[in-house]
Amino acid sequence: MSGSTQMPAVSPLAPKSLPEIPAIGGVRFATGAVGIRYKERTDVMLALFDKGTEVAGVFTKSKCPSAPVEWCRARLASGKARALVVNSGNANAFTGKTGAKAAAFTAKLAANAAGLRANDIFLASTGVIGEPLDATRFEGHFEKLTAAAAPGGLLDAAKAIMTTDTYPKVAVARTQVGGVEISIAGMAKGAGMIAPDMATMLSFIFTDAPINAAALQAMLSKGVETSFNAITVDSDTSTSDTLLLFATGAAAGRGAPRIESASDRRLAPFKAALQSVLLDLAHQVVKDGEGARKFVKITVEGAASNTSAKKIARSIANSPLVKTAIAGEDANWGRIVMAVGKAGEPADRDRLAIWFGGIRVACKGMRDPGYDEAKVSEIMQQPEIGIRVDIGLGKGQATVWTCDLTKEYVAINGDYRS
Amino acid sequence: MSGSTQMPAVSPLAPKSLPEIPAIGGVRFATGAVGIRYKERTDVMLALFDKGTEVAGVFTKSKCPSAPVEWCRARLASGKARALVVNSGNANAFTGKTGAKAAAFTAKLAANAAGLRANDIFLASTGVIGEPLDATRFEGHFEKLTAAAAPGGLLDAAKAIMTTDTYPKVAVARTQVGGVEISIAGMAKGAGMIAPDMATMLSFIFTDAPINAAALQAMLSKGVETSFNAITVDSDTSTSDTLLLFATGAAAGRGAPRIESASDRRLAPFKAALQSVLLDLAHQVVKDGEGARKFVKITVEGAASNTSAKKIARSIANSPLVKTAIAGEDANWGRIVMAVGKAGEPADRDRLAIWFGGIRVACKGMRDPGYDEAKVSEIMQQPEIGIRVDIGLGKGQATVWTCDLTKEYVAINGDYRS
Numbered sequence: 001m002s003g004s005t006q007m008p009a010v011s012p013l014a015p016k017s018l019p020e021i022p023a024i025g026g027v028r029f030a031t032g033a034v035g036i037r038y039k040e041r042t043d044v045m046l047a048l049f050d051k052g053t054e055v056a057g058v059f060t061k062s063k064c065p066s067a068p069v070e071w072c073r074a075r076l077a078s079g080k081a082r083a084l085v086v087n088s089g090n091a092n093a094f095t096g097k098t099g100a101k102a103a104a105f106t107a108k109l110a111a112n113a114a115g116l117r118a119n120d121i122f123l124a125s126t127g128v129i130g131e132p133l134d135a136t137r138f139e140g141h142f143e144k145l146t147a148a149a150a151p152g153g154l155l156d157a158a159k160a161i162m163t164t165d166t167y168p169k170v171a172v173a174r175t176q177v178g179g180v181e182i183s184i185a186g187m188a189k190g191a192g193m194i195a196p197d198m199a200t201m202l203s204f205i206f207t208d209a210p211i212n213a214a215a216l217q218a219m220l221s222k223g224v225e226t227s228f229n230a231i232t233v234d235s236d237t238s239t240s241d242t243l244l245l246f247a248t249g250a251a252a253g254r255g256a257p258r259i260e261s262a263s264d265r266r267l268a269p270f271k272a273a274l275q276s277v278l279l280d281l282a283h284q285v286v287k288d289g290e291g292a293r294k295f296v297k298i299t300v301e302g303a304a305s306n307t308s309a310k311k312i313a314r315s316i317a318n319s320p321l322v323k324t325a326i327a328g329e330d331a332n333w334g335r336i337v338m339a340v341g342k343a344g345e346p347a348d349r350d351r352l353a354i355w356f357g358g359i360r361v362a363c364k365g366m367r368d369p370g371y372d373e374a375k376v377s378e379i380m381q382q383p384e385i386g387i388r389v390d391i392g393l394g395k396g397q398a399t400v401w402t403c404d405l406t407k408e409y410v411a412i413n414g415d416y417r418s
Numbered sequence: 419m420s421g422s423t424q425m426p427a428v429s430p431l432a433p434k435s436l437p438e439i440p441a442i443g444g445v446r447f448a449t450g451a452v453g454i455r456y457k458e459r460t461d462v463m464l465a466l467f468d469k470g471t472e473v474a475g476v477f478t479k480s481k482c483p484s485a486p487v488e489w490c491r492a493r494l495a496s497g498k499a500r501a502l503v504v505n506s507g508n509a510n511a512f513t514g515k516t517g518a519k520a521a522a523f524t525a526k527l528a529a530n531a532a533g534l535r536a537n538d539i540f541l542a543s544t545g546v547i548g549e550p551l552d553a554t555r556f557e558g559h560f561e562k563l564t565a566a567a568a569p570g571g572l573l574d575a576a577k578a579i580m581t582t583d584t585y586p587k588v589a590v591a592r593t594q595v596g597g598v599e600i601s602i603a604g605m606a607k608g609a610g611m612i613a614p615d616m617a618t619m620l621s622f623i624f625t626d627a628p629i630n631a632a633a634l635q636a637m638l639s640k641g642v643e644t645s646f647n648a649i650t651v652d653s654d655t656s657t658s659d660t661l662l663l664f665a666t667g668a669a670a671g672r673g674a675p676r677i678e679s680a681s682d683r684r685l686a687p688f689k690a691a692l693q694s695v696l697l698d699l700a701h702q703v704v705k706d707g708e709g710a711r712k713f714v715k716i717t718v719e720g721a722a723s724n725t726s727a728k729k730i731a732r733s734i735a736n737s738p739l740v741k742t743a744i745a746g747e748d749a750n751w752g753r754i755v756m757a758v759g760k761a762g763e764p765a766d767r768d769r770l771a772i773w774f775g776g777i778r779v780a781c782k783g784m785r786d787p788g789y790d791e792a793k794v795s796e797i798m799q800q801p802e803i804g805i806r807v808d809i810g811l812g813k814g815q816a817t818v819w820t821c822d823l824t825k826e827y828v829a830i831n832g833d834y835r836s
Contacts, residue, residue: 062759064767094755096768096784129752130785239759320738320823321831328832334547337512341480341657349482350514366514367548405738406832407825413739414746414824 013287026248029153037089056216060241066093079213113142158187171280175273190285210249218262227278291408303396310398315343323405351392431705444666447571455507474634478659484511497631531560576605589698593691598674628667636680645696709826721814728816733761741823769810
């Protein structure tokens with residue numbers, strides 16, 4: 001491709017400030033520079049967990065998952081975790097049987113250094129697909145990381161796992177379990193399902209709440225549906241998407257009750273806080289979508305069911321024509337109609353209504369005769385845009401978040417290796 | 419959007435020459451300039467058919483189809499056609515009940531001028547979505563068109579229905595039915611499912627073979643699966659896609675037998691010829707995809723079933739990451755793995771094999787250690803590229819054609835209205 005496009009150092013949609021990140025009792029972080037691919041930056045993070053830490057996870061639905069995803073899935077059965085190792089620069093994906101060996105070798109090195117069992121160590125890798133990961137690079141490093149590991153340090157860890165991300169993504173929440181203060185802090189890297197060779201959406205969330213693995217898993221599986229599973233940058237699914245939730249239980253030392261079921265009523269505030277962290281991180285991933293200039297919230301209501309609403313919302317959010325129109329600041333509701341029509345879900349052209357911002361631009365199967373183009377044009381110039389579609393058939397509703405599709409997206413992904 | 423990109427007048431993938439187009443017995447064409455949207459060009463075509471002409475059709479699966487699509491669907495029950503009217507500049511889509519009235523009024527005007535029944539007239543419209551079509555514009559025109567209609571003229575008709583197309587798309591075939599020479603000639607406009615406001619893939623095919631509507635419909639419905647339903651530009655489905663096949667039966671006057679069933683063995687050469695016309699037109703639509711610089715054939719074999727193979731091939735063909743890589747002339751097989759993985763179909767990472775051109779780049783779940791990057795690089799620089807994927811599980815196979823995703827696509831679709 002000729003003439004690469006000048007990209008800003010940081011996405012214009014990045015948060016204006018970072019939250020204050022509390023140390024999570026029972027978690028220690030360390031980062032290092034192993035030089036897997038990047039020079040002069042950190043590219044590995046280690047998180048060490050106190051004994052008794054419970055874990056839950058959600059992974060890519062790809063039929064061709066990375067070696068670390070398969071490693072984590074197998075480890076998750078125990079519900080116990082003592083460490084997390086994440087590297088950037090190489091995804092260890094589509095690396096055949098040598099990939100599985102590299103993952104096992106990495107876990108063994110970390111286990112030996114930290115005096116743990118390899119089976120209690122969780123792994124994630126992000127970076128180039130299809131290049132063998134030379135895990136011998138880690139030799140000697142985990143000893144230093146173990147020695148250096150300290151409370152706090154989550155922001156540095158978030159920086160070590162970045163690839164094409166233009167800013168580190170962190171989110172925090174404070175809440176109570178059984179009247180005792182607990183904290184939740186998480187990190188993510190993107191840019192979501194889009195990330196190409198630089199594959200992978202990764203997110204790791206830590207809490208000191210004493211909650212067992214089964215309850216964590218139930219909350220995470222439910223919470224992900226309306227957060228990470230409700231975002232899309234370009235409809236492409238990474239081989240490596242990984243979301244892990246670790247609960248150290250350190251707050252039990254301050255009197256927090258041990259929770260063993262997701263239906264325990266004392267979990268209500270925790271659920272809300274966890275959801276806020278999931279949603280915050282998911283939104284940050286979209287806002288750092290490759291080439292993104294607009295953050296778009298798509299709400300579909302009046303569909304035959306919630307599932308139907310989500311399919312329609314995804315069809316709109318993934319449509320290249322809708323996304324290029326938004327990049328062009330064009331309130332092109334004809335393309336929304338097209339995307340509703342192609343979703344394959346129940347819809348009646350003559351009952352559709354469409355809003356940009358608060359302004360109805362189409363209803364009863366045609367352009368709203370009263371809408372003010374100048375006002376809609378103002379809305380389209382904002383960095384955050386809301387699109388609402390009423391299908392007019394039932395009570396199903398869903399929200400999906402996405403970004404626009406710009407020439408920079410094509411430049412980043414077309415120029416990447418060439 | 420800043421700085422619109424310079425587009426070539428004609429797609430670099432356009433055919434180098436036009437075929438000689440035979441007059442089809444029983445069909446007369448005329449074109450006119452009504453000025454619906456475009457200035458100084460033709461924007462309406464009329465085709466008049468001799469009595470006894472049979473018709474079959476395939477339409478968009480959109481749940482929000484255009485008024486002309488609904489009109490044609492209702493007319494198709496009779497299997498008879500006497501005229502086809504197509505306009506460019508306005509798609510008469512998402513125009514509510516006034517859209518249906520505009521379609522009926524157009525048919526009535528044409529019927530009055532040509533001395534036909536409105537119900538024997540087929541309609542198609544392509545252009546802006548959501549703007550009411552003022553059918554009174556046609557008043558007085560159909561009289562002139564009827565008077566001017568003459569054999570031949572298919573190429574002029576193909577030009578009159580263009581919107582963002584950079585070249586007219588025609589294809590012809592000659593074959594025999596029962597030992598008698600017959601002709602097939604067709605036209606199409608694109609650019610396929612992509613076309614935005616300028617919605618619509620339209621294709622019209624004409625033959626003098628004496629074949630009844632039921633047999634035509636069976637052949638068309640089958641033939642479309644491996645031609646028009648096997649192409650994709652950007653995964654977006656138009657509200658207006660229309661494919662009609664008209665058989666005048668004029669060749670019966672030269673002794674061709676009347677065919678009443680698609681299973682009639684005398685149809686074998688006709689089926690092959692029809693398929694060649696469908697495939698030729700479908701390929702031309704892809705080659706004129708907005709911003710297209712590369713024509714890409716994606717073959718998936720070894721899948722669990724043919725249906726599974728087609729889903730995987732479509733997942734590859736629709737992936738923005740695969741398409742931007744091809745634009746960048748990058749043999750990025752990691753993105754092919756990603757697209758196979760996200761298709762949701764049976765696949766085993768460690769059985770996958772991937773070829774660009776004739777060169778295997780990946781096998782057994784990892785990079786092919788022997789592949790020659792320089793040779794693959796040469797292949798990627800060609801205007802036509804073949805990608806083959808062996809899933810290694812079964813005997814299912816399918817082929818899908820697509821084009822690359824370039825900055826020009828984003829420019830065309832982002833700058834269009836703004």
